[in-house]
Amino acid sequence: MGDDHSTARPLRADARRNRERVLQIAQEALASDGLTISFDEIARRAGFGVGTVYRHFPTREALFEAVLLGRMERFVADARALATAEDPGRAFFGWFRTVVEQASVNQALCEMLEGGTVPAFRRGTTLEADFAAALGRLLQRAQRAGAVRGDLRTEDVQDLLRGCLTAERRARARGGKVAMAEVVCDGMRSHPR
Amino acid sequence: MGDDHSTARPLRADARRNRERVLQIAQEALASDGLTISFDEIARRAGFGVGTVYRHFPTREALFEAVLLGRMERFVADARALATAEDPGRAFFGWFRTVVEQASVNQALCEMLEGGTVPAFRRGTTLEADFAAALGRLLQRAQRAGAVRGDLRTEDVQDLLRGCLTAERRARARGGKVAMAEVVCDGMRSHPR
DNA sequence: GTAGAATCGGAGAGATCCCTCCGGTTGCCG
DNA sequence: CGGCAACCGGAGGGATCTCTCCGATTCTAC
Numbered sequence: 526m527g528d529d530h531s532t533a534r535p536l537r538a539d540a541r542r543n544r545e546r547v548l549q550i551a552q553e554a555l556a557s558d559g560l561t562i563s564f565d566e567i568a569r570r571a572g573f574g575v576g577t578v579y580r581h582f583p584t585r586e587a588l589f590e591a592v593l594l595g596r597m598e599r600f601v602a603d604a605r606a607l608a609t610a611e612d613p614g615r616a617f618f619g620w621f622r623t624v625v626e627q628a629s630v631n632q633a634l635c636e637m638l639e640g641g642t643v644p645a646f647r648r649g650t651t652l653e654a655d656f657a658a659a660l661g662r663l664l665q666r667a668q669r670a671g672a673v674r675g676d677l678r679t680e681d682v683q684d685l686l687r688g689c690l691t692a693e694r695r696a697r698a699r700g701g702k703v704a705m706a707e708v709v710c711d712g713m714r715s716h717p718r
Numbered sequence: 719m720g721d722d723h724s725t726a727r728p729l730r731a732d733a734r735r736n737r738e739r740v741l742q743i744a745q746e747a748l749a750s751d752g753l754t755i756s757f758d759e760i761a762r763r764a765g766f767g768v769g770t771v772y773r774h775f776p777t778r779e780a781l782f783e784a785v786l787l788g789r790m791e792r793f794v795a796d797a798r799a800l801a802t803a804e805d806p807g808r809a810f811f812g813w814f815r816t817v818v819e820q821a822s823v824n825q826a827l828c829e830m831l832e833g834g835t836v837p838a839f840r841r842g843t844t845l846e847a848d849f850a851a852a853l854g855r856l857l858q859r860a861q862r863a864g865a866v867r868g869d870l871r872t873e874d875v876q877d878l879l880r881g882c883l884t885a886e887r888r889a890r891a892r893g894g895k896v897a898m899a900e901v902v903c904d905g906m907r908s909h910p911r
Numbered sequence: 912g913t914a915g916a917a918t919c920g921g922a923g924a925g926a927t928c929c930c931t932c933c934g935g936t937t938g939c940c941g
Numbered sequence: 942c943g944g945c946a947a948c949c950g951g952a953g954g955g956a957t958c959t960c961t962c963c964g965a966t967t968c969t970a971c
Contacts, residue, residue: 537917537968563958574920579960639884684888684896691832692881696874703877705902712901730938730947756928767950768930778929 544581547571552592555633560589560642590645593637597652600624604659614672617663618710624686625706629693639687657683674715685709737774740764745785748826753782753835783838786830790845793817797852807865810856811903817879818899822886832880850876867908878902 536544550571554562564585568578582588603620610616628634637643646653661679668675692705729737743764747755757778761771775781796813803809821827830836839846854872861868885898 539968540918543919564960565958575960576921576962577919580918583960585959639888678894680892680894681889681896684885684894685898685901687888688881688883688885688896688898690881691884692877695832695877695880699873701871701873701877703874703881705878705881708878708905709898709901712904732938733948736949757930758928769932769951770949772930773948776930 540581543573543577547573547578547581547588548592551588555589555592556631559632560636564588586644589633589643593633593643594645594652596627596631596634597637597646597656600628601652601655601659604656604663608659608662608666613663613666613670614714617667617673618713620663621682621686621689621710622706625689625693629690629697632694635690635694638690671715673713677713682713685713733774736766736770740766740771740774740781741785744781748782748785749824752825753829757781779837782826782836786826786836787838787845789820789824789827790830790839790849793821794845794848794852797849797856801852801855801859806856806859806863807907810860810866811906813856814875814879814882814903815899818882818886822883822890825887828883828887831883864908866906870906875906878906 535541547567551567554567554570564578565575567588568575571578578588582591603623607616607620628638637646641647644650646656657679660682664673664677664679664682667673668677689705689709692703696703696705728734740760744760747760747763757771758768760781761768764771771781775784796816800809800813821831830839834840837843839849850872853875857866857870857872857875860866861870882898882902885896889896889898
């Protein structure tokens with residue numbers, strides 16, 4: 526969705542190949558090195574001159590967004606798909622754990638979710654709003670079903686998610702297991718205590 | 719401990735004042751802006767030329783360490799002081815919560831604890847080893863007393879701490895309350911379930 | 912095969928950032 | 942109050958990063 530060069534002629538074959546390669550390399554670089562990686566470095570790893578990469582992506586941010594936004598949108602899509610699931614509690618916790626699991630292996634994705642460093646995923650952005658709304662809907666249904674504590678707000682869950690990402694990512698980096706997500710999910714449940 | 723200019727003559731009065739002011743400004747800048755702040759920017763905020771600041775601190779890292787290491791050492795000292803407390807569980811959880819509470823208001827302190835970006839607090843450093851050792855001792859005592867799950871290792875607790883820092887810091891930034899530390903502490907307790 | 916358009920490559924402008932160097936200024940001691 | 946050691950200030954070197962520009966190269970349509 527959103528092929529914004531629909532009126533333009535299709536890319537030349539070699540340009541298309543190169544564009545694909547840049548995306549591939551950028552994806553790997555971002556996953557392993559995070560958002561601090563330089564544009565020049567990505568061009569170098571891909572084996573292109575910087576001019577070539579800039580031809581395809583007008584800005585450093587544009588390249589990063591082309592790589593990262595798709596993944597974010599998939600999280601949103603997952604949440605929406607689960608919004609009508611039978612078991613709201615199961616849907617909420619399952620989604621939460623999936624996001625932590627999938628994002629924690631990707632350095633740049635974690636940083637994007639944690640801080641406000643990517644312009645396209647900031648407070649007030651459409652994507653950020655969609656993410657929050659989708660999360661909020663899952664949360665609300667789970668709360669109505671009595672599976673999640675009623676005093677939790679959407680922002681609270683977002684912050685808990687960020688915390689889980691930090692913990693799981695570090696644990697993964699040293700080859701250990703922390704299961705921060707499990708502990709936090711337990712904490713979010715309605716406790717009968 | 720470690721006043722390495724004991725043989726040198728004392729600083730001139732104006733130099734001493736300026737040094738103090740630099741530390742003060744750097745402390746504020748690091749707390750609010752984190753480790754990415756530039757040396758030039760700190761000099762500018764303090765109202766000095768960069769040469770003046772470099773006279774007192776030979777390197778950017780040296781300045782940062784002068785500001786941050788004291789706080790870290792206090793956490794270690796706190797842990798050591800609690801190592802002989804009556805109630806090991808109470809000591810462990812109290813220390814954990816204190817660290818989260820005090821560090822989460824300081825951007826640079828969080829980043830230092832989370833990543834390995836400050837040379838003086840890396841794997842293999844004395845300070846990092848002291849921190850881990852002090853934490854480990856608190857943990858072990860709490861586990862022997864049956865207050866904390868036995869399968870938790872020191873590194874696990876460190877990662878959980880990092881996660882709490884991320885969550886609490888973000889919550890604090892938006893004026894909300896998350897109590898991530900509470901949830902995680904609950905999760906670390908031996909559950910009778 | 913060839914003309915012409917699309918694409919590539921990388922030098923370099925402009926902005927920072929860390930740090931050095933040294934002339935001008937200031938505080939301290941007798 | 943005079944002399945000098947200590948200190949201040951900021952210009953600028955060297956490195957790195959984002960992004961631009963245009964000659965050289967490559968692809969494609971005929």
